Amino acid sequence: MGSMAIEEKKQTAAKPFDEEAASAVVKELRASFVSGKTRSYQWRVSQFKCILKLITKNEREIVDALRSDLSKPELESQVYEISMLKNSCKLAIKELKKWMKPEKVKTSIAVFPASAEIVSEPLGAILVISAWNYPFLLSLDPVVGAIASGNVVVLKPSELAPASSSLLAKLLGEYMDSSCIRVVEGAVAETSALLEQKWDKICYTGNARVGRIVMASAAKHLTPVLLELGGKSPVIVDSGINLQVACRRIIVGKWGCNNGQACVSPDYIITTKDFAPKLVDSLKQELENFYGKNQLESKDLSRIVNPHHFARLTKLLYEDKVCGKIVHGGEMDKTNLRIAPTILLDVPQDSLIMSEEIFGPLLPILTVDKMEDSFDLINSGTKPLAAYLFTNKKKLKEHFVNTVSAGGLVVNDTTIHLAVPSLPFGGVGESGMGAYHGKFSFDAFSHKKAVVYRGFFGDASIRYPPYTKGKLRILKALISGGILSIICALFGRPKA
Amino acid sequence: MEAVREVEETLSEVRQTFKGGRTRSIAWRKKQLSSLLELVNDNEENIFRALDQDLGKHPVESYRDEIGVVKKSINHTLSNLEKWVAPKKVGLPLPMFPTSGWLLPEPLGVVLVFASWNFPISLALDPMIGAIAAGNAVVLKPSEQAPASSSFLANTIPQYMDSKAVKIAEGGAEISELLLQQKWDKIFFTGSQQVGRIVMSAAAKNLTPVALELGGKSCIGVDYMLVGKSLLPLWYIESLKKTIKRFYSESPKDSKCLARVVNKRHFERLRNLFQDPPPTILLDPPLDAAIMTEEIFGPLLPIITVKKIEESIEFINSRPKPLAIYAFTKDANFRRRVLSETSSGTVVFNDILIQFVCEALPFGGVGQSGFGRYHGKYSFDTFSHEKAVVQANFFIEFGSRYPPWNDFKNNIIRSAYNLNYLNVVLLLLGLKR
Numbered sequence: 064m065g066s067m068a069i070e071e072k073k074q075t076a077a078k079p080f081d082e083e084a085a086s087a088v089v090k091e092l093r094a095s096f097v098s099g100k101t102r103s104y105q106w107r108v109s110q111f112k113c114i115l116k117l118i119t120k121n122e123r124e125i126v127d128a129l130r131s132d133l134s135k136p137e138l139e140s141q142v143y144e145i146s147m148l149k150n151s152c153k154l155a156i157k158e159l160k161k162w163m164k165p166e167k168v169k170t171s172i173a174v175f176p177a178s179a180e181i182v183s184e185p186l187g188a189i190l191v192i193s194a195w196n197y198p199f200l201l202s203l204d205p206v207v208g209a210i211a212s213g214n215v216v217v218l219k220p221s222e223l224a225p226a227s228s229s230l231l232a233k234l235l236g237e238y239m240d241s242s243c244i245r246v247v248e249g250a251v252a253e254t255s256a257l258l259e260q261k262w263d264k265i266c267y268t269g270n271a272r273v274g275r276i277v278m279a280s281a282a283k284h285l286t287p288v289l290l291e292l293g294g295k296s297p298v299i300v301d302s303g304i305n306l307q308v309a310c311r312r313i314i315v316g317k318w319g320c321n322n323g324q325a326c327v328s329p330d331y332i333i334t335t336k337d338f339a340p341k342l343v344d345s346l347k348q349e350l351e352n353f354y355g356k357n358q359l360e361s362k363d364l365s366r367i368v369n370p371h372h373f374a375r376l377t378k379l380l381y382e383d384k385v386c387g388k389i390v391h392g393g394e395m396d397k398t399n400l401r402i403a404p405t406i407l408l409d410v411p412q413d414s415l416i417m418s419e420e421i422f423g424p425l426l427p428i429l430t431v432d433k434m435e436d437s438f439d440l441i442n443s444g445t446k447p448l449a450a451y452l453f454t455n456k457k458k459l460k461e462h463f464v465n466t467v468s469a470g471g472l473v474v475n476d477t478t479i480h481l482a483v484p485s486l487p488f489g490g491v492g493e494s495g496m497g498a499y500h501g502k503f504s505f506d507a508f509s510h511k512k513a514v515v516y517r518g519f520f521g522d523a524s525i526r527y528p529p530y531t532k533g534k535l536r537i538l539k540a541l542i543s544g545g546i547l548s549i550i551c552a553l554f555g556r557p558k559a
Numbered sequence: 560m561e562a563v564r565e566v567e568e569t570l571s572e573v574r575q576t577f578k579g580g581r582t583r584s585i586a587w588r589k590k591q592l593s594s595l596l597e598l599v600n601d602n603e604e605n606i607f608r609a610l611d612q613d614l615g616k617h618p619v620e621s622y623r624d625e626i627g628v629v630k631k632s633i634n635h636t637l638s639n640l641e642k643w644v645a646p647k648k649v650g651l652p653l654p655m656f657p658t659s660g661w662l663l664p665e666p667l668g669v670v671l672v673f674a675s676w677n678f679p680i681s682l683a684l685d686p687m688i689g690a691i692a693a694g695n696a697v698v699l700k701p702s703e704q705a706p707a708s709s710s711f712l713a714n715t716i717p718q719y720m721d722s723k724a725v726k727i728a729e730g731g732a733e734i735s736e737l738l739l740q741q742k743w744d745k746i747f748f749t750g751s752q753q754v755g756r757i758v759m760s761a762a763a764k765n766l767t768p769v770a771l772e773l774g775g776k777s778c779i780g781v782d783y784m785l786v787g788k789s790l791l792p793l794w795y796i797e798s799l800k801k802t803i804k805r806f807y808s809e810s811p812k813d814s815k816c817l818a819r820v821v822n823k824r825h826f827e828r829l830r831n832l833f834q835d836p837p838p839t840i841l842l843d844p845p846l847d848a849a850i851m852t853e854e855i856f857g858p859l860l861p862i863i864t865v866k867k868i869e870e871s872i873e874f875i876n877s878r879p880k881p882l883a884i885y886a887f888t889k890d891a892n893f894r895r896r897v898l899s900e901t902s903s904g905t906v907v908f909n910d911i912l913i914q915f916v917c918e919a920l921p922f923g924g925v926g927q928s929g930f931g932r933y934h935g936k937y938s939f940d941t942f943s944h945e946k947a948v949v950q951a952n953f954f955i956e957f958g959s960r961y962p963p964w965n966d967f968k969n970n971i972i973r974s975a976y977n978l979n980y981l982n983v984v985l986l987l988l989g990l991k992r
Contacts, residue, residue, distance in 0.1 A: 097876075099900075102899070136964060137964075137969065138964040138968065138969045138972065141969055141972070141973055142972050142973065142976060146972070146973055146976035146977065147976065149976075149977070150976060150977070150978075168917065168919040168920055169917075169919050170917050170919070171917060171918065177910075177917075179917050179919070179920055181920065181921065182898065184899075184902060186925070186926075187902075187926075263926065271766060274766060275763050275764060275766060278759070278762070278763035278766065279760055279763040279764075281759070281763075282756055282759035282760040282762075282763055283756060283760075285752060285755055285756060285759065285771065285773070285926070285927055285929070285930070287930035287931075290766070292766070304953065305953040308953050308956060309953075311960075311961050314961075315960055315961055315962070319960075319961070319962060353961060353962040353963060354962060354963070355963070361962075361963075363962040363963055363964050455953075460950075464663065464948055468665060468944065468946070469946070470946070470947070471946065471947035471948070471949070472946060472947070472948045472949070473948075473949045473950075473951065474948075474949070474950045474951065475950065475951040475952060475953060476658075476949070476951035479655070479658070479949060479951065480660070480947050480949040482652065482655070482976075483649070483651050483652065483655070483660050483947075483949065484652075485649040485650055485651070485660070486649055486660055486662065486947040486949070487662070487945060487947055488947070491667070491944040491946075492667075492668075492744065492766070493766055495766075496766070496768040497768075498945070510902065510925040511921055511932070512902070512903065512904070512905065512906060512925070513904070513905040513906070513917075513920040513921055513922065514898065514905070514906045514907075514908075515905070515906070515907045515908065515910070515917065515920070516908045516909070517907070517908060517909040517910040518909065519889075519909055527806055528617075528619075528806035528807055528814070528817075529806060529807070529814075530617050530618070530619035530620070530815075534619060535618060535619050535622060538619060538622060538623055538627070539622060539627065
């Protein structure tokens with residue numbers, strides 16, 4: 064290769080992914096979409112099988128990438144990323160035919176003879192912007208949905224999980240149909256270049272600040288969005304429950320999910336002043352059962368993703384009005400980006416730790432005089448992605464379910480609603496808009512087209528001008544009345 | 560400043576009302592809808608008059624497209640509301656037994672509805688019906704370009720409905736801007752793409768979900784026609800001319816059955832598109848003419864001829880996705896192609912506008928014609944949050960969920976996730992490692 068060619072190659076390799084490059088990718092993918100390739104059932108199923116294959120044959124590599132990015136324990140990687148993804152693909156393969164079928168719809172007598180149905184069709188080109196905490200799951204689960212509905216997809220994995228991002232780019236490039244599915248790696252510049260393009264839908268998982276930026280960009284092109292954001296997911300703990308089981312479930316939902324760095328992790332606890340000491344003791348006990356005495360170094364806990372978030376969490380913990388409230392943990396290892404499971408009791412409501420989503424291993428406990436007060440407390444904040452309640456009291460449970468607004472609620476457990484494919488997963492208010500999982504993924508990336516078939520006979524002249532009083536009478540009866548009105552109108556007698 | 564304060568006070572009041580909880584009660588929702596029905600029944604003549612003033616609409620059209628639509632919508636909603644608000648149980652994976660799960664619709668909170676001027680009554684009230692059915696408080700902004708209808712709504716609604724939960728904000732662009740600066744739980748907008756962008760951008764600041772019912776070529780009226788050359792467009796045109804004469808008499812301009820153009824601005828706009836008086840049919844205007852690149856929204860009908868009717872698919876696809884496509888054909892194959900190869904909010908074969916009368920069909924656009932849908936239960940859904948609820952119990956415990964983790968627990972959980980129950984059992988019984 065001559066020196067000129069080498070120089071050229073170097074330049075191409077160093078070329079930034081700018082708007083021109085983004086536009087070229089979209090153009091290519093749209094051409095594939097227009098060719099009709101992604102419409103076929105066979106193509107969609109083949110892509111699901113490719114994802115299954117790429118996961119199964121690269122489990123070791125995926126676990127290693129997650130360990131590199133997050134020090135994620137193997138079991139968490141296996142369960143929350145690999146198994147859940149596989150299940151998603153298997154469900155899609157099993158149900159796709161049913162999902163793709165048009166839905167027949169009843170037509171009213173006024174339009175007889177006619178038949179109607181709702182047909183699902185792909186939107187076109189989808190942009191999936193993923194997050195760093197579950198980099199495989201939150202990248203590929205939406206991609207599965209986009210493919211299921213017959214779209215072409217660009218995936219932008221999070222640069223804060225670089226090993227996962229690069230593995231995703233490599234594996235999708237090797238296994239999937241790259242004329243229809245692409246990975247674009249990068250950070251703010253690349254994401255902005257992608258957001259400038261016209262998409263048919265954008266799916267973003269992350270925080271509310273960037274969610275606003277994504278929606279504002281989408282607005283320029285009138286692109287609908289699916290925003291999976293976060294919030295402060297509260298756990299209300301009542302007395303008179305099996306405290307040991309409750310604590311285990313809280314712990315595994317909090318520290319057992321990427322060490323609190325999950326959008327549905329319990330963020331803070333609300334309990335009564337009387338019950339708090341018992342709760343703290345039980346949490347401490349179970350934490351020791353799970354993670355031993357040296358919890359800072361436990362191999363069963365993820366580390367904090369990067370120095371930026373480590374500094375952020377340190378700031379939350381060491382705010383003056385808060386650091387004296389630590390009742391358990393608080394140990395930190397800056398070099399290894401580790402923070403031990405930490406519990407705080409009675410932090411002030413106007414503290415930093417109570418004003419933003421924690422997204423880490425700190426668990427504040429707020430106390431109230433009576434249980435019913437907890438609802439006002441929750442409703443005074445923005446709507447979270449999830450809310451949890453531990454109680455055996457039917458009335459409290461009913462009040463909770465009916466008045467607490469959140470993406471999803473769980474009574475007597477935490478986070479398990481994510482494993483239910485028949486439930487939509489999504490937020491409300493600040494925690495997001497739209498939902499996915501299971502068939503909801505298929506629906507999220509489809510356009511539901513209304514179709515009416517009419518025959519040529521049965522033409523009702525009453526629809527047509529010139530308009531007369533008689534026609535008005537019949538029209539009124541047809542639209543608003545029942546069969547009796549229609550008969551009366553036809554016979555020239557208005558229904559009294 | 561006065562206007563700002565008024566808007567803020569309006570919003571504050573409805574928010575307080577929503578927080579108080581009364582809009583959640585089914586009884587309240589039903590009462591509001593019944594009152595709205597009463598309003599429409601008591602004021603048919605007033606509505607006819609307002610629509611005649613704003614648009615020169617004939618009572619038959621006013622009934623068919625506005626009053627009738629609203630009445631039907633209210634009745635349909637009242638008959639089905641109990642069903643719609645009921646929690647919906649869902650099936651859970653076997654290993655989760657006896658945990659139960661269900662979907663519970665709940666109101667979003669305070670909703671802002673922007674109505675357009677072409678169907679100023681139904682495009683205001685139909686979304687409002689959905690918002691109330693879902694238990695929200697509503698602020699309605701009617702179009703100032705249909706002033707008589709706007710006034711009618713502003714004066715009459717407070718007489719019949721809960722004025723602390725349902726408010727009307729009249730005015731032009733300045734009021735709309737002020738409203739958009741506030742924080743809403745949902746914004747429902749019917750109108751042009753240009754304003755749709757402004758609405759969505761404003762909504763993005765507060766992460767407010769939006770439903771945009773936009774126009775683009777066709778809105779739901781017929782914007783242009785595609786005809787195969789071989790089918791002698793001249794024959795079509797003669798047929799159209801004859802029909803127009805039959806509907807609107809020799810002098811259609813004076814016909815009482817033909818609505819007028821809404822205002823001078825739109826009249827000038829249409830006059831720039833073409834000189835002749837309406838109803839006007841044009842044959843094969845140049846494709847880059849304004850009449851073919853903008854939404855006409857007026858009584859001009861261009862006819863484009865293509866060599867084979869199948870080419871119309873390509874023609875439509877080269878343009879932004881419309882709100883509706885109407886295809887008149889008996890050819891099943893062509894029908895199938897239109898359905899699968901074009902994209903639009905709705906497709907109707909062998910008729911037009913009829914989709915409105917089907918309550919069970921969602922109404923909404925795609926691409927440039929908008930997103931979000933309503934009508935019937937879809938209205939209820941669009942103004943609701945479908946909350947997922949799961950109830951577990953304390954009895955059944957799955958110890959392998961908890962750390963410290965090891966290979967054994969790893970295997971059990973993976974088997975459970977893979978629905979490999981045999982494996983789970985074998986592992987638990989110690990018959991497998």
